[in-house]
Amino acid sequence: MSLRDQAAADAKRILEDSAAGFGWPITVTAPDGSSASLKGFSTDVAQTIDPDTGMTVSGRTASVTLPIKALTDAGLALPRGIADQASKPWRVTFDDIHGTSHEFKVAESMPDRALGVVLCMLEAYKT
């Protein structure tokens, strides 16, 4: 096994380890309505951002990182931002640490095909 194969296997194992790692149940729903329950790494934190008005203000960012293989095994394509308002967006749902469910839309995705993971930047979504 090459070092890259080893790194990819490690990344998948780390992302999906919900027993001893940071793996977390995440539901991914495609625009056509098909969905899959996966495990990955999720964040939802507040931070300061710069709206270019000359001052930094509070903002909240959320993201998920998922193994690409888990998505393809579930029959899903790579999530991406959907600009067309006539279509449904890619949606991601996961609980916060207190068990409250939050639903998001995928605003932007950044696949890393070397390690086999995809980082999705999220924005709030109301159904």
Place this chain on the structure above:
Amino acid sequence: MSAQITELIDKQDTAEIVRDQIASILRVELSNQETLADDANKDPRLWKLRIFSERANAWEQYLGAPDQDTDDATPLVNVAFDRDAFDEKRSDIFERQATRATFHLDCYGYGQSADDGGSGHVAGDGKAALEAQRTMRLVRNVLMSAHYRYLGMRGTVWRRWPVSRQMFRPRLEDKPIQNIVGARLSLEVDFSEFSPQFTPTTLEYLSVTFKRESDGQVLLTTDYDFS
């Protein structure tokens, strides 16, 4: 060296008064617009704005990504004094200095991505931009209305002028979950600033009469009250 100013400087500069006046005008007029919209059987929430003055983080209310139809999603306006430049030609070195000040009226719109109930969705980024521009539209129309030619301070304010409109978007790498777009209306206002003066002391009363003779000669007659 001893202090020369014997009176407490307990006043606002005109720039501060004008800034507060702009915020007051927006508050009063937009509240009235809500009433007028209600009377016209239109949704008054489209005229509802929250007005702030000199706040750096007024949009904290958007942090929890509130639903679009809640009060926390109401557009914001922050009135801030940015800068001014004094005009020596229209000023004197003693009492009054004319200045041209720029006030920033930062309008923030929030948009939540949501299911449209059909086969598509509402994009939050576009919604936020439209909300910010709608807010800036209301602000500009109020402040540039004929009723506020002098911002309600005739004699103090000589001119107000919308210099520019500019849109602001958060930097791409930050990608907040709330879609917030800013729109800045820069408003120039001309007024004078005043400063503490000597308290005058009456030395003597004089009565002076100017007369012009038929040949154009000017004569001056004075009465002195000797005591």
